[in-house]
Amino acid sequence: MHPKLDVLFARRSIRAYTDRPVPDSLLTDLLEAGMAAPSAVARDPWHFIVLRSREGLDQLAAALPNGQMLKQAPAALVVCGDLDKAHDRELSFLLQDVSAAVENILIAASILGLGACWLGIHPRPERMAAVAAQFNLPAQVIPVAGIALGWPGQQREARTRYNPACVHRERW
Numbered sequence: 001m002h003p004k005l006d007v008l009f010a011r012r013s014i015r016a017y018t019d020r021p022v023p024d025s026l027l028t029d030l031l032e033a034g035m036a037a038p039s040a041v042a043r044d045p046w047h048f049i050v051l052r053s054r055e056g057l058d059q060l061a062a063a064l065p066n067g068q069m070l071k072q073a074p075a076a077l078v079v080c081g082d083l084d085k086a087h088d089r090e091l092s093f094l095l096q097d098v099s100a101a102v103e104n105i106l107i108a109a110s111i112l113g114l115g116a117c118w119l120g121i122h123p124r125p126e127r128m129a130a131v132a133a134q135f136n137l138p139a140q141v142i143p144v145a146g147i148a149l150g151w152p153g154q155q156r157e158a159r160t161r162y163n164p165a166c167v168h169r170e171r172w
Helices: 003-010 024-035 054-063 091-111 125-135
Strands: 046-051 075-082 115-120 141-150
Touching: 003 091, 024 046, 024 075, 024 091, 046 054, 046 091, 054 075, 054 125, 075 091, 091 115, 091 141, 125 141
Parallel strands: none
Antiparallel strands: 046 075, 075 141, 115 141
């Protein structure tokens, strides 16, 4: 691993958090990082819901079977995409744009010393419906992912998942 890439390899899914609150300034930093992501034709179809209340975090945890760490997380983001703002109103472009924003947030959180975990919402219809209802989302806004956030209550070793069997040179 090249040492300049340490920040990428250090990013790991963190599922345990301390009870220390995440300052608003760091949440703003994360949102700025998310909105710095590339997007098809610079349409920026993303929207972000910031959660801090215990009630909201617990309700989101109830909608996401793999999101039980939200019950102890001091903050979370729900990352959505507005289909009306996506390039050519294409779901595929929306998902790519929003996913790039999520990855930027995850890397930024790691750089800032926060723990984060990506929680899939799309394409599971029951999860999408529950999250849309919880936040009263407009019909054209699609909940794509949740991100649990907090100060890490666990440490995970940096790693790469490089697999040469997945690399094809010049052709398959």
